[in-house]
Amino acid sequence: MSWVAAFSPDISLAVYAMLAACIQPLLWALLAKVAGGFRWQDNENPREFLAKTNGMAARLNAAQANTFEGLPIFLAAVMVAMYCFVPQNVVNAFAWLYVLLRTAYAACYALNFATLRSVVWLLGMMICVALFVFAAMLV
Numbered sequence: 763m764s765w766v767a768a769f770s771p772d773i774s775l776a777v778y779a780m781l782a783a784c785i786q787p788l789l790w791a792l793l794a795k796v797a798g799g800f801r802w803q804d805n806e807n808p809r810e811f812l813a814k815t816n817g818m819a820a821r822l823n824a825a826q827a828n829t830f831e832g833l834p835i836f837l838a839a840v841m842v843a844m845y846c847f848v849p850q851n852v853v854n855a856f857a858w859l860y861v862l863l864r865t866a867y868a869a870c871y872a873l874n875f876a877t878l879r880s881v882v883w884l885l886g887m888m889i890c891v892a893l894f895v896f897a898a899m900l901v
Contacts, residue, residue, distance in 0.1 A: 771850040779857035787829040790868050794822035818872050825871035839893035846897035860889040
């Protein structure tokens, strides 16, 4: 894991990765609305608008929902890893890798690359599992 050694042990990197992960579903929702032709009138019931979309807009909305669903697992994994003193450069590297994988996941969803999307999703979840395992090894 020599690429991990390249990461700084600065804790703010993990915090910024968590912030980026929190912003992602909002970005995917915005892109879903743009792709679906969202208008100001649609803001009266935006969930109904998004539920009626199809194609890329519907897939971006699904990416948004899935990103929200995975967010608590990621945030918990990062915080538990830091609490258990997993080396901070490892936490930082894995946290940013997760953010990159979730970005790739949303792109795969938007472009309808279903199999690749599933592989990328699995890799993202494995990042969370790895952080929990690293933490457990230090307890």
